[in-house]
Amino acid sequence: MNDAAVRLSSVTRSYGKGAAAVTALDRVTLDIPKGSFTVVMGPSGSGKSTLLQCTAGLDRPTSGTVMLGDRDLTALSEKKLTLLRRERIGFVFQAFNxxxxxxxxxxxxxxLRLAGRGPGRAAVLDVLERVGLRDRAGHRPSELSGGQQQRVALARALVTRPDVLFGDEPTGALDSRTGREVLTLLRGMVDAGQTVIMVTHDPMAASYADRVLFLADGRVHDALDSPTADLVAERTTALAVAPC
Structure with missing residues (x-):
């Protein structure tokens, strides 16, 4: 486990019962190395959002285990899982929230306040500095551009120094230039040791990752290391037309 930030073992997530049951994840097993940038892609209904939610402790698998470092998320009570998410997991979404x-x-x-920790101003300003917004510390969201708001959301996710940062289409609401700025920030954080797992539909966004996982029918059907936007687009197209 020394080199794995997250480990999934035979993770299945089903909804409903009997003939109406739907399997969103089907015996997924994978490791996410520490200090890596992993992107998850796939068509609608492929299971990518469910994978993100189970890996981040927002949803519980029907079977299998999810390890965050040395902690088995599937064995934790709801209270302990909530505390772990606050302290060791960060989230960035398409909506800035x-x-x-x-x-x-x-x-x-x-x-930090929600976790009952006194937010030292120096630490907060330091993380705003990391995303290039220290000089906007006193501005409200309405006084910031969309890209600046997403960078504030990124700083908020990083202030607890999480083991893993999860992104669910974090550049989906941004124009291409602003999206690239946010992706460059994420890439730099990974290069400095942060682990990032991100869901996206955008081949350009995926090209910033170390590895892209392609999901279909709740399973990992393909993976691409050192991706480029063109290669990601080709794999996505091939997966979409492949027979079930």
Whole structure:
């Protein structure tokens, strides 16, 4: 486990019962190395969102295990799982989910307050510096561009120093230039040791990753190391037309 930030073993997630049951994940086994940037792609209904949710402890598998470092998420009570998510997992979504009445600094400090930890101002400003927004610490979301708001959301996810940062289409609401700026930030954080797992439909966004996993019918059907946008697009197209 020394080199794995996350390990999934035979993870299955089903919804419903009997003939109406739907299997969103089907015996998925994989390792996510520490300090790596992994992208998950696949057509609608392939299981990528369910994979992200199970891996991040937002949903429980029907069977199998999910290890975050040395902790088995599937064995934790809801209370312990909530505490672990607060302390060791970060989230960035397509919607920025910033509180409009709070400044950038206050939004970033919020996870520390929720965890009962006094948010030291120096730590909050330091993480805003990392995303290039220290000089916007006193601005509210309405005073920031979409890209700046997503960078505040990224700083908020990083302020607890999470073991793994999860992104669910984090550049989906941004224009291409701003999206590239956010992806460059993520890439730099990975190069500095952060582990990132991201769901996207965008081959350009996927090209910033170390590895792309392609899901179909709840299984990992293909993987691509050192991806380029063209190679990702080719694999995506091939997967879409492949027979079931």
């Amino acid at each position: 910033l509180l409009p009445s709070l400044t950038a600094e206050q939004n970033v400090a919020l996870p």
